[in-house]
Amino acid sequence: MRRRPAVLPLAPGSTLGILGGGQLGRMLAQAAGRLGLDVAVLDPEPDGPAARVSAHAITAAYDDPKALQALADLAGVVTFEFENVPAAAVAQLADIGVEVAPGPLALKVSQDRFEEKSFLNAHGAPTVAFAPASSPDEAVAAIDEVGAPALMKTRREGYDGKGQRWVEHAPAAARAFAELGGGPVILEAAAGFRRELSIIAARARDGATAVYPLAENHHEGGVLRRSLAPAQAASAVVDQAERIAARVLAGLDYVGVIGIELFEMEDGRLLVNEIAPRVHNTGHWTLDGCEVDQFEQHIRAVAGWPLGPTHAIARVEMVNLLGDEMQGWLRLAHEPETRLHLYGKREAKPGRKMGHVNRVKPL
């Protein structure tokens, strides 16, 4: 095992490593390229969206020790595009002397929904009531604790609405527990929210922080359909969101961009739905709505550069292109206010995120 010399701040001409080669990795790689950095992508699938815009691609499992060593030989700084990176992979990279950001605490917290909500509450970031369960009996008891109806989710894995079930009353909890595979779950009280918001925040290696304006988000079938940003919001709401972001960033000793999903309740309080220790779909509007988008901001943070400005320069409606909606690309290209961002995915499976558009209007 070779230890490497200090690499921060990562100078132009150096190589940045990215675990995960999908669309988020691709847009991170594109941002890194604009800053003069080369990119090395590690992904189990060959020829993915990020690999095709990067200088180096390693095709291997995320926890393949040889592949991680190969990545470390190229890149002194490594980041990731998704929160389910194996902890062992990050540990191996850190052992070699690679600067991995965001760090292991952010991954540990965000990989387990019970740990995540516990962490949030412990740091003054409110959530809905919740309770863990590891057996059918515990699931029934958890419903009694948080109230019905409640949302049962697997503690680990699952995204875009996968791995979750609504439970209408306590007797149904045992069946839902079985349907979700019988592993550890969390029960969450129903949030009677008015709307869903999110805040994209960033923290540099020196502890400096920055937040983008709020986005208002609309989901369909558990998948983000569109975001409007900057969201119309009372200043008290903005203040709460920024306070939550500051607490989360500090609590995680975070480096990089984080996405924080929020519920705005009828009484104007904000609750945290979940956090994602990475660039976030609800931040894609920043590509055309800000001078420094969330991808460049993340690269700046993990590379040890100063953060850039986060104010909005336009109003943006971001709409995801799912599955064969991609086929409308030429019609969309004709819309003067529409900026296209296509991910180069080979196959337009139903519901798959193939790209997004930002419809831009003056502030």
Added chain:
Amino acid sequence: MRRRPAVLPLAPGSTLGILGGGQLGRMLAQAAGRLGLDVAVLDPEPDGPAARVSAHAITAAYDDPKALQALADLAGVVTFEFENVPAAAVAQLADIGVEVAPGPLALKVSQDRFEEKSFLNAHGAPTVAFAPASSPDEAVAAIDEVGAPALMKTRREGYDGKGQRWVEHAPAAARAFAELGGGPVILEAAAGFRRELSIIAARARDGATAVYPLAENHHEGGVLRRSLAPAQAASAVVDQAERIAARVLAGLDYVGVIGIELFEMEDGRLLVNEIAPRVHNTGHWTLDGCEVDQFEQHIRAVAGWPLGPTHAIARVEMVNLLGDEMQGWLRLAHEPETRLHLYGKREAKPGRKMGHVNRVKPL
């Protein structure tokens, strides 16, 4: 030789070919990537700025028939980052059925300064007085025709002030002719201009055109130092520039983005200095000053897509980073109004264009 089926408009997921892998090829590749296109770069040097952000790189001479066939096998549409592409390369690609844009006429005209100025005047785009010379005697006679002092330039090659000499009076013409190698030259009357402007224009495959706001350009030692855009200019000046652009685009039956360098004379008339059938250094401000920058605009045009909007959304000062000015990257990254665009070149030779910054202000 295989002919290929029609490929226009080039759909996302397809591959676009680029001849030339420097910074212009790199920024074209980055724009293509955002639109979901893969890129194949052909360049004689391996591992260049464009290759490192592209899916495919072919290292070979531009006129290597096998390399051109390999490029054609990947890419149904090919463009270039520089005007000195060998005519034979474009002819071979066209023979195979590849859509090459801009076309051979634009290359032929822009590769020879005498042909270029003759073309411009024939199409109602005024220039300084000029005369060709192929011998010392002709050079002396040319000075008598255009007046002294005059600028002697090789008819072909030369850029950034290379391959040219000022001639103060007729007797000095013979010596300058020899110093420039004894090949065909052109003598250009001195232009008593007030300032240098440029207009970046685009023409789609269906003949639709678009122009960006004017840039005001400042050179040092023959190399572009900075551009200010949109330039402050009288509406009569803007009108002339747009008329010139329209004539040049139509006269060349052009497809793609073109850079047109202009002299603004003391009396407010515009003369064309030169045209570049490609994206242009004086258009780099559009990366942060427009919704659709010149690189995406060029990709849209050559790919058979509709053109995008060209209005300014910010005022920009573009400054080239030459040679070891690159070493100031961290200081520049601290400037909140400064957007960095670094090219990933390995070696910072004196005067080499290593990157540029756009300093952005509200309109």
